[in-house]
Amino acid sequence: MNSSLTRNRLVLTKDRSTSFRKSLLEIWNQLELPKDSDEAWRKFPIGSMDWKELQFDPQEVRFGSSDEDTNDQMLAEETIETILTNLLKYTPKDYFAFLNLVAAPSYEIILLEEGESLFRYEEEGDRPKHSVRIFYLPKGKTAKTEIQFKTAHDSEDLHMSSSLDFYMAEDGAYLEILDRESSDLDLYRFRNVCILGFSDSHVKYHHYPMGGFRSKLFLHAHLLGKGADVTVDGVSALSGRNLKDLDMEMYHYADHTTSKISYKSIVTDKSHHIFTGNLNIPPNLKKVTAHQESFNLSLNKKARAEANPKLEVLAEDVSCTHGATVGDIDEEQYFYLLSRGLTPEESKALLVTAFYGETIHSIGFSEEVKLSLESEIKEILIGGK
Known part of the structure; x- marks a missing residue:
């Protein structure tokens, strides 16, 4: 097993990351904090958040700067530039996604190798945390990666964490990811996950978020090349007053691409789970297959689970299905x-x-x-x- 401190963990040099951040300014200066009226945020209580308690000022975001030793020479210059180009192109124009690009202390690139790997991340304290991580699998490689995220929190104050995670699978690569979160009960968590699948690549992403107070996840999968295949599944288990709001979207860009979302939630006590699945297939694509399903189980009358399937299918030569259930035992x-x-x-x-x-x-x-x-x-x- 590898850890996040192995030789495969690369951090962009300070000069390179500073230059990249400057290229973000035009977009960043146009972004605003989401409002309750925004469609993607209508169920998340963004308007009632106490930013002072979270020790965060949305209007005064400081640019990140790393003091640690850096080394990005293990990747070819062309590869680094391609990664940064994709990072800018496919990062959603969302406040919290760009917040990480602007405020994260460093950009971490993990060069995945053949076989299995394990990466552990732990956050401590009450100060807001921001991170950018890019998991990169070269052409023709096969890798299975488990990522464990935990928070350590001593006080009873609410606190905040945001992250931007990219998974890039080059042509012919096979990548399976197990993403496990274990958050304390006072955490506001904002996540953006982006999956890029190139020609004949196969990506399986398993999402298992545990704990937390309020969390919002945007997952965007981009099937960029012919033969790309992306599968997303997972289970949310909620108790107490936990709220999880998941927004997952598949974008098909090429012929003969296949996508599937299959997600389950179990809610009890007064918890609330929201799943929104989006499918986007533009005109003129051929032989596209896409499936989306959401299954939700409620163990308490005061618990809530919602499923919102959305499809924007503009091509004709496709096979698309969707389904959703919400029920008791x-x-x-x-x-x-x-x-x-x-x-x-x-x-x-x-x-x-x-x-x-x-x-x-x-x-x-x-x-x-x-x-x-x-x-x-x-x-x-x-x-x-």
Whole structure:
């Protein structure tokens, strides 16, 4: 296993990152903090946030500057320029996405190698955190990468974290990502995830966010070359007053591309989960296949789950499907298990585990990793019983 401190972790030189930040100014100066009236933010309480408590002033953002030793010489100059060009081109014109490009102390490029790797990131303290990470897989390589994000927080004050993560799979590459978040219950989390799939590349992205107070995720997958294939799945498990607002979009740019989103959520207590799936297929593309589904399970009448499928399909030679469900535990199955001698707690646990278990066991990581994910979800929803 690799860690984030291996020789494959590259940080842009100070001069290069400073020059790149200057190129952002024209766009950054036009961006404003989102409003409640904005379509993508209408369910997230952005207007009621106490920025003073979060120790963040949206009007006075300082440009990031790194003091650590840097080295970006392991990649060819042409490759670095291509990465930065794609970073600027495909970063959404969203305030929080560009906030990271402007305020992050450094830009980190992870050059992925064949085989499996593990990268751990931990944030401490109450000050706002911003990060930019680019995971880059060269042509024809095959890699599986687990990313673990955790926060360590001692006070009861709300605090804020934002990040911009890019996953770039070059021609013919195969990349599988397991993205695990474990956040403290006072965290506001803003994330932008961008996936770039080039010709004949295959990307699988598994998203498992745990904990937190309020979080907003934008995921944009760009299928840029013929034969590109992107699959996104995952499970959100929410309790307490946790709010998670996920906005995922697939952009098809080439013929013979395939995309799939399959996401599940389980909500209990007074939690609230929002899933919005977007599909964008422009005119004149051929042999495009796209599927989108969202399954949501509520364990409490005060909990809420919403599914919002959206499709903008302007081409004719396509195969597109979508589906969404929101419901409670199946009473017939529940009473059947009771009739077989199981307790109410055991019956509930079995049905909940069956709901999310298939998604977990479809990921291409070890049984130990899968059991760890199951244990985390079970602890959140039913206290590990």
